[in-house]
Amino acid sequence: MSAEFPRSASSLSALAQLDERSREIFRQIVESYLATGEPVGSRNLSKILPMTLSPASIRNVMQDLEEAGLIFAPHTSAGRLPTETGLRFFVDALMQFGDLAEDERRSIDAQVAASADARPLETVLADASQLLSGLSRGAGVVLSTKSNARLKHVEFVRIEPERALVVLVSEDGQVENRLVPIPMGLPPSALVEATNFLNARIRGRTLVEARDELQNALASAKAELDGLTQKLVEAGLASWSGGDPGARQLIVRGQANLLGDLRAMEDLERIRLLFDDLESKRDLVDLLGQAETAEGVRIFIGSENKMFSLSGSSMIVAPYRDGQSRIVGVLGVIGPTRLNYARIVPMVDYTAKIMSRLIK
Structure with missing residues (x-):
């Protein structure tokens, strides 16, 4: 392959x-x-x-x-x-891109695929990033769309007179908590009513699907819900999406690997600049987003992208897909321009394919 x-x-x-x-x-x-x-x-x-x-x-x-x-x-x-x-x-x-070495293939299978069903997707993604970092001696990166997980349960829990915690649980085990403001004197029955209203409509849906469904349901449920409960439901919806339906989760592992092959002070300065690049997560998210439209592996070399124009770094990335063949994230490796491209390209490609098989 x-x-x-x-x-x-x-x-x-x-x-x-x-x-x-x-x-x-x-x-x-x-x-x-x-x-x-x-x-x-x-x-x-x-x-x-x-x-x-x-x-x-x-x-x-x-x-x-x-x-x-x-x-x-x-x-x-x-x-x-x-x-x-x-x-x-x-x-x-x-450059000739051959097959992945058998021992590396087994390592990826063992560390990413093994028992993946028993772990939250976020943990599997972090493992994939750490694995790529270890195999490449670079920094492993994974970008995922947080709204892809199927939802299982939501609950409102009052923690202060004017604040409640919204707990959102996904089918893959991910748990997200958000604080939302609530009106003073909101009765406990309103929290229960909002929880029941949401749970009846979100189970098995993605966050994007649930948002669309609930916005339609809210428009026709004014007789069913009182005004305070409706505001509570709307506040919960807004808190999950963060106001951005394309919210991203970025995982970077193994930055320390980039310090292991310094040859001169200019190398140290280059790595410092790369670390600054990695801290500027918005630029990295934007760059990774460019790979989401690609078929297969993409390679960014040095100043071809403004993010790496100072550090002289390279990035090798590939998209991975869900069970409906939709691209739901990108993973890969960042390192110096003298990365072992012939070895890392098939490694990234194979890991992306493994992730695609795991995401249902």
Whole structure:
């Protein structure tokens, strides 16, 4: 099972313009960077290339690749590193995405799929994020739409004279609590009536479905409910949605992994900037949201997205679906641009497919 990853027409066209020698030298530069993070020079390339070329011939090709914007020299007289454009070209046109290793497949099955029915979905999502972090040595991220869970029970509990707690329980075991204002002197019977009214209409529905149903029911139930009870029901509805029917749940695990491969002070600064990016959850949610319309895996490299323009990071993500094949979330890995794309792409793809099987 190979990961689904679209090849861009522009990259394939550029690939056709490179001769075999240029293609192989470029491949070795990128693969050396992905493995070590270090520039590679013409002398070392001459030793590892599968063809016999002198360092001088290699330097001529490297000059052409540099003029094409695919590689650059970080320092005078240094070896070469791929540019972000070069990385994108490599990922789109040259990289081979194979099957996931059997031991990694078993690890994902064991840690995510095993006994998932007995755990709340939020716990399963957090486990998936932690798993991806551990396997990739990057940060695992999961974005889910909180309104997808099927509802089981709701209850109003007075905790102060003018405040009540709304407890919302989902079929998958998730419990959400919200505080809502209530009128002074509201009788206990109004809390019971509101609870019964809601429970008769929400069971088995998603939050979005329940909201639509209840808004219609409230419009025709004025004779059934007194004014105070109706206001209580409306307050409960507003508190669950947070005023936003597309409310998101973002889980990030394993940020500390990003500190494990620092090579210089500039790396430390890059990671600091990435941590700032991760703290800015709105930007991350927006970026992950772009992957919700994708079929299969998407890869964001460095400044292709403004969120990573300073930290020079990459993100590999894939959507997962519910039992009706609707996209209900995105999961993946964030790390430096020299992520092991060939390994992580099928890992993210397989984990997304496992999550899709678990969500009914």
